[in-house]
Amino acid sequence: MKKPPDFDAVVIGAGISGMYxxxxxxxxxxxxxxxxxSDNIGGVWHQNRYPGCRVDSESDTYGYFWNKxxxxxxxxxxxxxxxxxxxRYLHRAGELMDIRKDYLFNTRVKSATYDEANNLWRIEFxxxxxxxxxxxxxxxxxxxxSAPQMPKIDGVHTFKGETYHTGRWPRDPNGFGPDPKIDxxxxxxxxIGTGSSGVQVIQEVSKVAKELVVYQRSPNWCxxxxxxxLPPEEMEAIKKRYxxxxxxxxxxxxxxxxxxxxxxxxxxxxxxxxxTLEKLYKGPGFSLWLGNYKDVLYNPEANHLVSDFVARKIxxxxxxxxxxxxxxxxxxxxxxxxxxxxxxxxxxxNQDNVKLVDIKETPIERITPQGIETSEGLREFDxxxxxxxxDAILGSWNxxxxxxxxxxxxxxxxxxxxxxxxxxxxxxxxxxFTLVGAQSGATFCNIPRCSALIIDWLSExxxxxxxxxxxxxxxxxxxxAEYTALCHKLLGLTLIGRTNSWFTGVNKNLEGRDKxxxxxxxxxxxxxxxxxxxxxxxxxxxxxxA
Numbered sequence: 001m002k003k004p005p006d007f008d009a010v011v012i013g014a015g016i017s018g019m020y021x022x023x024x025x026x027x028x029x030x031x032x033x034x035x036x037x038s039d040n041i042g043g044v045w046h047q048n049r050y051p052g053c054r055v056d057s058e059s060d061t062y063g064y065f066w067n068k069x070x071x072x073x074x075x076x077x078x079x080x081x082x083x084x085x086x087x088r089y090l091h092r093a094g095e096l097m098d099i100r101k102d103y104l105f106n107t108r109v110k111s112a113t114y115d116e117a118n119n120l121w122r123i124e125f126x127x128x129x130x131x132x133x134x135x136x137x138x139x140x141x142x143x144x145x146s147a148p149q150m151p152k153i154d155g156v157h158t159f160k161g162e163t164y165h166t167g168r169w170p171r172d173p174n175g176f177g178p179d180p181k182i183d184x185x186x187x188x189x190x191x192i193g194t195g196s197s198g199v200q201v202i203q204e205v206s207k208v209a210k211e212l213v214v215y216q217r218s219p220n221w222c223x224x225x226x227x228x229x230l231p232p233e234e235m236e237a238i239k240k241r242y243x244x245x246x247x248x249x250x251x252x253x254x255x256x257x258x259x260x261x262x263x264x265x266x267x268x269x270x271x272x273x274x275x276t277l278e279k280l281y282k283g284p285g286f287s288l289w290l291g292n293y294k295d296v297l298y299n300p301e302a303n304h305l306v307s308d309f310v311a312r313k314i315x316x317x318x319x320x321x322x323x324x325x326x327x328x329x330x331x332x333x334x335x336x337x338x339x340x341x342x343x344x345x346x347x348x349x350n351q352d353n354v355k356l357v358d359i360k361e362t363p364i365e366r367i368t369p370q371g372i373e374t375s376e377g378l379r380e381f382d383x384x385x386x387x388x389x390x391d392a393i394l395g396s397w398n399x400x401x402x403x404x405x406x407x408x409x410x411x412x413x414x415x416x417x418x419x420x421x422x423x424x425x426x427x428x429x430x431x432x433f434t435l436v437g438a439q440s441g442a443t444f445c446n447i448p449r450c451s452a453l454i455i456d457w458l459s460e461x462x463x464x465x466x467x468x469x470x471x472x473x474x475x476x477x478x479x480x481a482e483y484t485a486l487c488h489k490l491l492g493l494t495l496i497g498r499t500n501s502w503f504t505g506v507n508k509n510l511e512g513r514d515k516x517x518x519x520x521x522x523x524x525x526x527x528x529x530x531x532x533x534x535x536x537x538x539x540x541x542x543x544x545x546a
Contacts, residue, residue: 003134005120007033010135012112012123014103015043016090017435017442017451018141020064023097024459025139028466033133034099035123037108041094043143045087049169049178050385052200053083056341057446058257058285059230060238062086064093065246066452075235079284080227080341084176091176111401112138114430119472121431136471137462140397141435144443147395149509151192151388154366161371165386166197186210187382190372192364194220196340198387205385206348213355213379215364215372217508219327221310221334225341226283253524255449258291265293265302277309289339296335297494303333310334317346326358336499388509392502393438393519394418404429414438417517418505419484421475421542422535424454430474433458439487441528444503444520453525457532461540472546479542487518494522 007030011022014036022034040046055062059076070093077085094100108126115122121138124130148167150156162182164170170179185208191198192215199222206212230238238245245257252259265273273293280288288306295302311328318324327346348354362374371380391398394414402410405428413419413428420426423440424433435451436442442450465473491497491504497518500506505517521528535541 003118003120005134005136007031007133007135009137009139010035010121010123010133011139011141012109013043013141013143014041015141015143016448017143017455018043019094019097019099020452021139021141021435021455021458022102023099024455025462026102028459028463030462030466032102034103035107035109036103036105039105041099041103042087042090044145045083045090048167048197049083049171050166050197050201051178051204053197054200055081055086056285060245061249061257061446062448063089064448064452065242067093067096070096071242072239075232076230078227078230080225087176109400111403113403114405116405119430137431137433139433139435140437142396142437144393144436145390147391147399149388149391149395150386152509153364156367158369159367159384160369161381162383163386165388166201167390184209184383188380189383189385190215190381191385191387193387193389195387195389196338197389199340199342199345201385201387202348203343203345206351206354209353211353213357215357215359216326217359218331219329220337220340221329222340222342222345223281223288223310224283225343226285227343249446249449250529251526253290254444255446255525256286256290258286260294261292263293264295264299265305266295266299273305277306281313285341286339289335297496300495303335303495307334314346319350323349323356326356332499333495336496337501337503391507393443394505397437402429418519419480421480421483422532423521424458425473425475427475427477427480430472438519439484439521441521441525444522445525450525453529457536460536465545470545474544475542476544484518487521490522491518491520496522
């Protein structure tokens with residue numbers, strides 16, 4: 001006799017996607033349990049509390065459009081909300097979903113093993129005293145940027161001063177932001193890394209530090225955020241047009257409030273192009289990245305024109321020509337990696353208290369108890385901030401042992417490249433579903449908007465699963481192979497697909513991660529929506545159900 005599972009479904013993760021998926025399954029009548037490694041809800045916004053952390057999606061597009069009460073109740077104070085405000089919003093959403101009762105917190109998954117005899121998943125936890133849990137269906141909502149990584153530097157743990165990683169920032173025990181006891185005023189501070197989190201923290205620390213030294217490996221094409229307060233009257237107007245906003249977001253490439261221009265950059269005059277790029281450069285948000293000429297991410301000539309424009313902007317804003325050149329990327333064109341958005345970031349390097357160290361020219365040799373030693377000698381610090389990002393997309397799954405049919409691990413199944421069906425399921429791993437992971441339509445996207453598409457689709461699917469008393473779901477090898485090939489084809493059509501980045505699975509901090517792969521769906525939000533509609537209209541083709 002087969003063993004019954006403890007729960008119909010277990011959801012790993014209590015971020016934006018995990019909370020919503022658990023809520024939908026619960027409302028469908030499934031017995032559910034959520035497990036979360038941290039001590040509270042919020043996911044990336046609970047963990048990343050460094051100074052300056054904020055969204056790069058317009059605030060009114062970043063949230064739960066399905067909840068009309070929350071849309072009308074919540075008032076955003078800025079066009080691009082700060083981390084504490086986003087977390088406050090998610091806590092309110094959690095209250096409306098009554099979600100905490102269904103979660104186990106401080107519970108990190110060690111392994112998930114498929115039990116073929118009983119057709120269920122056995123989940124074990126890092127905490128030795130935690131009993132295993134079983135579920136018929138297992139949903140991972142880990143998020144693509146939830147596995148922080150440290151740099152490979154000798155002596156990285158020997159520093160006797162204060163050290164912080166932006167992805168694991170100490171929290172205010174009485175609020176939604178960072179620990180107020182951390183004080184950079186009058187301190188000698190080093191920041192290692194100039195990705196999105198590095199840019200944001202540098203902007204804040206440079207205002208108060210006695211000395212700030214930025215250690216940069218790879219510069220990024222940073223553009224102005226264009227943030228501003230949201231007056232109450234404008235917020236009220238936003239509330240009245242939420243339905244129209246949602247309809248518009250669903251027509252855009254990534255669910256952001258930006259849509260391509262109809263012209264190609266190469267088809268307009270230099271004068272006209274300069275005027276347009278000047279306007280887009282000022283923002284808001286991803287205007288220059290996702291609201292640009294439609295050929296910028298596809299045509300090398302068009303991309304070069306925009307890259308040259310942004311490079312000229314950096315040279316105008318940074319007074320020292322040598323420093324400016326170090327801040328201009330030379331290994332990739334504009335928009336071929338995710339664009340960090342900034343507010344007077346480049347002007348930081350005009351300050352007397354800020355110094356830039358290009359570690360390609362002046363390598364870091366080691367971290368010592370006193371500070372950071374490079375080929376030019378030792379520099380002493382009081383605080384080191386590691387803004388070294390994440391093992392993106394794959395990292396969270398790789399840090400668990402996920403064992404499918406026949407004892408095959410997910411790591412082994414993907415050793416020659418990621419393969420999925422719809423970015424949701426994997427052959428050999430029945431009843432295992434992934435949200436906002438590899439090859440998902442929500443990874444290259446405004447995640448709350450695009451993950452809601454996936455969760456709503458999955459929830460409609462799970463309603464039929466329950467009605468038909470289905471107990472086993474797995475994609476066919478052919479469907480998986482065809483979808484994976486489509487992901488490679490679509491990404492290969494773009495210049496992004498020819499660039500090393502976390503979009504293509506390349507990670508210089510990890511061994512064996514130097515080969516490009518298709519880790520995202522590059523067919524756009526509307527294309528993914530259309531594909532899901534086709535799959536469901538054809539009786540959920542590509543899925544075996546028993």
